[in-house]
Amino acid sequence: MPLQSKYYELCCSQKSFLHDHILEGLNCKLVAGIIEQIITIADGLRDPKLATVQEKFGTWEKILKSFQGLGMNVDFLLARLEQLMDISSKSKRHKNATFERAIAEDETRTLEARLLEAKKTGNRLDVEIQTLGPSTENLELKFQEMAKAPW
Structure with a gap:
């Protein structure tokens, strides 16, 4: 889909042009580049592969906030990005917790095996x-008696 169509769809979703409040005097090529970057980020936010976009979240957030400072209406993209970052963070914490639990269970089995071995010993x-x-006291006395006994 061409960039213009994608930009039009984004504008329609917000019921206004995203560039309505862009700072006066910006070079039109710069504004076109900003719009192109916004479309790229919007497409990236729709990428269903969490691992693919996860590493880009921080960069996208900085870019969108800078575009927001130039007057672009990107609040909805920042909101979506924040939601995805929250889900991503929970997913990462869940994976880490699951991994740590597996390690703890393994360590528990190891300790239980060592405890069983110690009990057997x-x-x-x-x-x-x-x-x-x-x-041993009686044995010590017997030893001394035997040692001191006549031949």
Whole structure:
């Protein structure tokens, strides 16, 4: 679709020309370039691939705000951009939280396995201690007696 048609559609959606309040005295080629850039951004905002446009959000916001300062009516594009940035941010936080949860679950399984192993070792040592019989103090006394016993 030609740029003029796209610009006309944008203007119709807002029921006014986007350039109605453009600063007086701006070069017409500059204004045409601004309009072309606005159309490019509007097309980009309609791109269904979140990852594709996510990296451009900050740049687009700066560009649209500068065009707004020149008198272009781009409030509706800034509003849409803000909504998309909010959704994108939530999506990113959701992915990060899901990833972190998976790491925590993995770590929990590892710790549970280590705890089970430690309990098994403790039980094995309990059995060994019981089979060895008397306490170490009694064994120490028996050792001393044996060491001091006559030949």
